[in-house]
Amino acid sequence: MASQGLKLDKYSVGTGDRFAHQAKAQLQACAQALASGVEVVPVWNKSNREHSIIGSEPSAVREAADAAVKSLGWKLPYFCDADHITIETVSRFFASCDFYTIDVADFIGHAAAASEIDGFVKRHPELSGRVHLPGADQTFEITPDTLKQTAQKFLAAVKRAGEVYRKIENAKGAGNFIPEVSMDETDRAQSPVELLIILAAIADEGVPVQTIAPKFSGRFNKGVDYVGDVAQFEREMGLDVAAIAYAVQEYGLPGNLKLSVHSGSDKFSIYPAIHANLQKFDAGVHLKTAGTTWLEELIGLAEAGGDGLALAKEIYGEAFEHRDELCAPYATVINIDPARLPTPGEVRGWSSEQYTSALRHEREAAAYNSSLRQLLHVGFKVAAKMGRRYTDLLEANETVIAKNVTENLFDRHIAPVFLGRASGFQLESGL
Numbered sequence: 001m002a003s004q005g006l007k008l009d010k011y012s013v014g015t016g017d018r019f020a021h022q023a024k025a026q027l028q029a030c031a032q033a034l035a036s037g038v039e040v041v042p043v044w045n046k047s048n049r050e051h052s053i054i055g056s057e058p059s060a061v062r063e064a065a066d067a068a069v070k071s072l073g074w075k076l077p078y079f080c081d082a083d084h085i086t087i088e089t090v091s092r093f094f095a096s097c098d099f100y101t102i103d104v105a106d107f108i109g110h111a112a113a114a115s116e117i118d119g120f121v122k123r124h125p126e127l128s129g130r131v132h133l134p135g136a137d138q139t140f141e142i143t144p145d146t147l148k149q150t151a152q153k154f155l156a157a158v159k160r161a162g163e164v165y166r167k168i169e170n171a172k173g174a175g176n177f178i179p180e181v182s183m184d185e186t187d188r189a190q191s192p193v194e195l196l197i198i199l200a201a202i203a204d205e206g207v208p209v210q211t212i213a214p215k216f217s218g219r220f221n222k223g224v225d226y227v228g229d230v231a232q233f234e235r236e237m238g239l240d241v242a243a244i245a246y247a248v249q250e251y252g253l254p255g256n257l258k259l260s261v262h263s264g265s266d267k268f269s270i271y272p273a274i275h276a277n278l279q280k281f282d283a284g285v286h287l288k289t290a291g292t293t294w295l296e297e298l299i300g301l302a303e304a305g306g307d308g309l310a311l312a313k314e315i316y317g318e319a320f321e322h323r324d325e326l327c328a329p330y331a332t333v334i335n336i337d338p339a340r341l342p343t344p345g346e347v348r349g350w351s352s353e354q355y356t357s358a359l360r361h362e363r364e365a366a367a368y369n370s371s372l373r374q375l376l377h378v379g380f381k382v383a384a385k386m387g388r389r390y391t392d393l394l395e396a397n398e399t400v401i402a403k404n405v406t407e408n409l410f411d412r413h414i415a416p417v418f419l420g421r422a423s424g425f426q427l428e429s430g431l
C-alpha cells in the first residue's frame with residue numbers, strides 16, 4: 001500500500017460541536033489530558049445530517065477548530081471529520097475536512113457479483129481453516145462456507161468504500177486525509193472473524209484505512225449509557241483488536257490502524273473495558289462521541305439563571321411539543337419513556353439546580369432523568385431554529401458553559417478511557 005502521509009495518532013477523541021461555539025472548551029480537555037501525560041488528539045466530527053438540520057457548512061467546523069488551536073497554542077495534530085459521508089454527500093466536505101468516515105452500512109447484505117466472491121475466496125486461502133490471532137492467543141475455525149457467506153454479506157459494502165475512497169483521493173490526493181470505514185449503523189453486530197474478513201477485503205480494495213468502526217454488540221443509544229453485557233463487550237473488543245493486528249501484519253494495512261468506537265457518547269460502563277484493552281494490547285483507539293456538548297451548553301445556560309435558564313426551559317417546552325417529529329430520525333438509537341418526561345409547565349417552575357440535575361449525566365444522582373436527556377439530545381433543531389437568539393446567549397454565558405463542556409469531555413470521557421481514571425475524578429486532587 002502507498003506511503004501514508006497524514007497519520008492519525010494512537011489516541012484520539014472525536015467530538016461534536018453542533019453550533020460551532022465550543023471548540024476551544026473541547027480542546028481544553030485535550031490540553032488537560034496532555035498535562036496529565038497522555039496525548040489525545042482532537043477530531044471535530046459533524047455529519048451531513050447535522051449540517052442540514054442546523055443549516056451550517058463544513059467550513060464553519062474548520063474555522064472553529066483552527067481558531068481554538070491558535071488560541072490555546074495547541075502543537076499536536078488535530079482533524080476535521082466528514083462524519084458518516086457517502087458517495088452522494090462527500091463533495092461538500094472536500095475543502096474543509098482531512099478525516100473521512102466512509103459509511104457503507106447501507107450496503108451490507110447487497111449482492112456482489114459471484115465472480116468477485118469466488119475471486120476473493122481464492123485469493124485468501126489463509127482465511128479458510130484454522131486462523132490463529134496471536135495477540136489474543138485465540139484460534140478460530142473458519143469453514144469455506146463461512147468465508148463465502150461473509151464475503152457475500154460484506155463485499156459490496158467494501159467495494160463501495162473503495163469507490164468513495166477513490167473519489168476523495170481524486171479530490172484531495174493520496175495521503176492528505178485519514179480514511180475511516182464505518183459499518184456501525186446497522187442492525188446486527190459484526191463478529192471479530194467478520195471484521196478480519198472485512199479487513200482483508202478492504203486491503204484488496206487498496207483503501208489505506210486508519211480506523212474502522214464495526215458495530216459492537218449491545219445498545220449504543222445516543223447520549224446515555226451502554227445497555228448490554230460489559231464482559232462480553234470487553235472480550236469482543238479484545239478480539240477485534242487482535243484481528244486488526246493480524247490484518248496489519250498479513251495484508252499490509254497501515255500500522256496505526258485502530259478501532260473507532262462510535263459511542264453515541266456517555267458509554268460510561270464500558271469505558272473501563274476499553275481502557276483495559278488499550279493496556280492489555282498496547283492498542284490505540286478513536287473514541288467518537290456524539291453531540292452531547294450541546295447538552296452542556298443547555299446545562300451552562302440553565303446554571304447561569306436569568307435569560308439563560310428561561311431559554312433552556314423554552315427549548316425543553318418546544319422539544320416536548322415536537323417530540324414525535326424530533327425523535328423519528330433517531331428511533332433506533334433512543335429509548336425514551338414518555339411517562340418520565342416532565343410537562344413544560346412543570347419545567348417552567350424549575351430552579352437552575354433542578355434543570356441541571358435532571359439533565360446532567362450523573363448516573364447516581366436521584367434527579368437524573370435519562371428520558372429528558374435523550375429528548376433534549378435530539379432536540380437541537382429547536383435551538384437551531386432560534387438562530388442568533390440562541391448563539392447570542394451562548395456568547396454571553398461563555399465562561400459557565402465552557403467550564404461544563406471541558407469538565408464533561410475530560411472527566412467523563414477522556415480520563416476513564418485514556419487515563420484509566422474513574423469518571424468524576426478531579427485533577428485537582430493531585431494524584
Ligand SMILES: [Zn+2]
Pocket residue numbers: 084182184185213262
Ligand atoms: Zn457512527
